[in-house]
Amino acid sequence: MIGIVAEGFCSIRSAYPSNCVLTLSASRPCQLLKLLADKNEGCGENCQNSTFRYATPIKVSTAFNSSCDRARAYAIQCTETISDARFVLATTILASSLAYVDGSVVNVGLVAIGRSLAADASALQWVINAYLLPLSALLLLGGAAGDRFGRRRILMLGIGIFALGSTACALAPDFGILVSGRLLQGIGAAMLAPNSLAALGQSFAGAAKGRAVGIWAATGAIAGAIGPVLGGWLIDLGSWRAIFLINLPIAAAAILLAWRYMPGDPMPTDPGADRGRLDVTGGVLATVGLGALTIGLTFGSGATGWTGRAIGASFAGCALLLMFLLFEKRAGERAMVPLSLFGSRGFVALTLLTLFLYAALGELLVLLPFVLIRGAGYSALAAGAALLPLPITLALASPLAGSLADRIGARWPLTVGPLVAAAGFVLALRIGLKAHYWTHVLPSVFVIAIGLSAAVAPLTSAVLSAVNVRYTGAASGINSAVAETGGLIATGLLGAVLASHGAILIAGFHIAMCAGALVCVAASLAILVMPR
Secondary structure (H helix, E strand, O other), rough: OOHOOOOOOOOOOOOOOOOOOOOOOOOOOOOEEEEEOOOOOEEEOOOOOOOOOOOOOOOOOOOOOOOOOOOOEEOOOOOOOHHHHHHHHHHHHHHHHHHHHHHHHHHOOHHHHHHHHOOOHHHHHHHHHHHHHHHHHHHHHHHHHHHHHOHHHHHHHHHHHHHHHHHHHHOOHHHHHHHHHHHHHHHHHHHHHHHHHHHHHHHHHHHHHHHHHHHHHHHHHHHHHHHHHHHHEEEEEEOOOOOHHHHHHHHHHHHHHHHHOOOOOOOEEEOOOOOOOOOHHHHHHHHHHHHHHHHHHHHHHHOOOOHHHHHHHHHHHHHHHHHHHHHHHHHHHHHHHHHHHOOOHHHHHHHHHHHHHHHHHHHHHHHHHHHHHOOOOOOOHHHHOOHHHHHHHHHHHHHHHHHHHHHHHOHHHHHHHHHHHHHHHHHHOOOOOOOHHHHHHHHHHHHHHHHHHHHHHHHHHHHHOOOOOOHHHHHHHHHHHHHEEEEEEEEOOHHHOOOHHHHHHHHHHHHHHHHHHHHHHHHHHHHHHHOO
């Protein structure tokens, strides 16, 4: 879901009443880009002595702006070329690959990390959740920061923070440093993920933009497929630390290309221009609230059970999240999460579907390689390869599902897809201590992949269609954050399974798979809320 998070973010921070169209010039240096906006339409005007490379206007979202009084002009130096745009594409691919690879490869390394650092089940949960927590809570803030301070600036900063976190993880002498490094990785990912795709919108237009986004998405799928296999191979060679070290050359190349080829961030020439304020308070409340809730779930699902500490942390998290919603309501149009979006029944239904479906997927991605390694005796490489059918099937089948949804509507794919995925979770009940890949593991993973493929592409389109065009950027960002939150909550509930061995581990895995099936059914039922 991260792939669409920045699609609607505005490339120049200003304020627009509703819909507007932005036309940019980037074929030769020019001194002025003029933006005209009114209630229903806008147009761009040629700079004197300059021509336009962007022949197609770009619609932008105003979800993170509040002032509606006038259009503004910014003076920038335009030096981008077609060749530079290709390097921008390479930059965004490298940057987003950091998040794609790291989000999948660490799951394969949990057993090795636990053995090396003598970490218990709750510690292993935090290896995952320390990354997911800032990513889910700060994703929208990271996109808005790119709009506010410049995409190249925030993208490079995010890559740098991610690299710093990777270094801390690779060199971690104890569990505390490892979790701190994972927190830094999550913060960096929340900054680089939305701004990597947004950078493509600045560098390509029309058919070229579509091809660039397609290449970007395809390479992300390939990275997600290769990540667990590469990570498993590195772990089998001798050390889990190598799965973090491989991020460093990728990050260095991405920063170098961004510094050399990405267009400079525009700066306002009007000293009194209102560039908008970031919803920092909302970001802090969301992060602390989700963190407290995750701590409570982790304690409650662990060996000690639902003690006063677990219950207190859970209630504190819920209270902080309620404060977050109240603050967002008061913030109005400046809110990180505009609550007016939830006035749409369709958006509410799709948000619930996303939460349930990605919670089930997050549970699977953590538990399956863990159980195959600790319970069934698979090597890390074999356990990573066991997940290959999932991204491959998604990459091949999602376009077909999208085309089908265009013809018959999104309701049926969104209803049937989660039910098919639920059947795949039921098939996972056949996985045991002597699980054979071709007869026990593959059927389950393949059926789950088919169900997800039927739902993911229609879900993206349906989310964008469920809200006013003005809020498409905010809606896609919220949907991506909800997807990450689903994985965060699911991982927080896996403590008892991660603490088990042998037959008890398999029994806990089967209970988790039954829960995954029920959650997928709930995702399907959420569509009943959506208006016909």
